[in-house]
Amino acid sequence: MTDTTATTTGVPDVHAVTAATDEAMRALGRDLATLARPGDLLILSGPLGAGKTTFTQGLGQGLSVRGSVTSPTFVISRIHPSLKGGPALVHVDAYRLGGPDEIDDIDLDMTLTDSVTVVEWGEGVAEGLAEDRLEIRIERHTDDTRTVHLRPVGPRWAEIDLPGALAGRG
Numbered sequence: 001m002t003d004t005t006a007t008t009t010g011v012p013d014v015h016a017v018t019a020a021t022d023e024a025m026r027a028l029g030r031d032l033a034t035l036a037r038p039g040d041l042l043i044l045s046g047p048l049g050a051g052k053t054t055f056t057q058g059l060g061q062g063l064s065v066r067g068s069v070t071s072p073t074f075v076i077s078r079i080h081p082s083l084k085g086g087p088a089l090v091h092v093d094a095y096r097l098g099g100p101d102e103i104d105d106i107d108l109d110m111t112l113t114d115s116v117t118v119v120e121w122g123e124g125v126a127e128g129l130a131e132d133r134l135e136i137r138i139e140r141h142t143d144d145t146r147t148v149h150l151r152p153v154g155p156r157w158a159e160i161d162l163p164g165a166l167a168g169r170g
Contacts, residue, residue, distance in 0.1 A: 015150040015162040025051045026058030028148060032134075033062020035160055036116045038087040041130040045123035046138030051146050052120040055138070056091055063116060065089045071120070079111065088115040095121040132156035 019025045032042075036059070044052040053071045060069040065080035071093060080089040090111050108117060108129055119126040127133065132154030139147045150162050 015152075017148045017150065019051070019146045019148055021144075022051065022054050025054040025146060025148075026061065029055045029058025029060070030062035033059050033116075035162075036063065036087070038115060039113050039130075039132075040087075040116045040156070041112065041126070041133040042116070042118045042136055043122035043126050043133055044118060044120045044136045044138065047140065050138040050140045051148075052138060055136070055148070056089075056118050056120070059116070059118065060089050060091075063087065063089050077108075079115070090115045090117040092117065092119045092126075093121060094119050094125045097121075097125060127153075130154070 017028060019028055036042075042059075044055065046052055053069070057069045060080055063080075063086055064082060064084045065088065066083050067078070067080045069078075069080060069089070069091060076094075076096070077090065077092045080091065082088055088111070090108065092108065111117065112129060117129070119129075123135070123137070127135075134157050135151040135153060137149040137151070139149070141147070152158055152160060152162065
């Protein structure tokens with residue numbers, strides 16, 4: 001993986017990470033797991049096959065959670081408890097949800113403060129769940145590499161130096 005940072009005046013820093021392989025996507029997830037804490041919300045967006053679930057698999061590995069992390073498309077939400085006393089991973093797929101009202105119906109507020117919550121296809125749907133969040137947009141290129149754009153939102157993520165935390169990984 002390689003890291004770059006782009007800044008636009010008045011807009012939070014967007015950190016771009018290049019992941020050349022599925023394993024690099026999982027490694028990015030594992031790296032972010034070292035920064036994650038209970039109450040964190042990660043909103044993932046990107047086209048079908050971009051690597052949202054692959055990233056979440058790495059996050060689950062890094063958090064040492066129970067169970068195989070697979071796409072929750074048909075069950076909407078899965079909870080993976082920690083094997084080491086850390087936060088659980090709540091993995092949500094908002095692809096079939098019609099909007100923010102439907103995400104409220106799955107009662108994420110019941111687990112949000114104690115878990116690390118990942119919402120795939122969450123752009124435009126899950127932002128209202130938390131003031132602090134990490135928005136992750138994945139672009140998959142024709143050569144199967146991905147550019148992962150990490151956008152910290154709110155004071156919790158503003159304090160994290162994402163490129164420094166991820167430098168040299170891959």
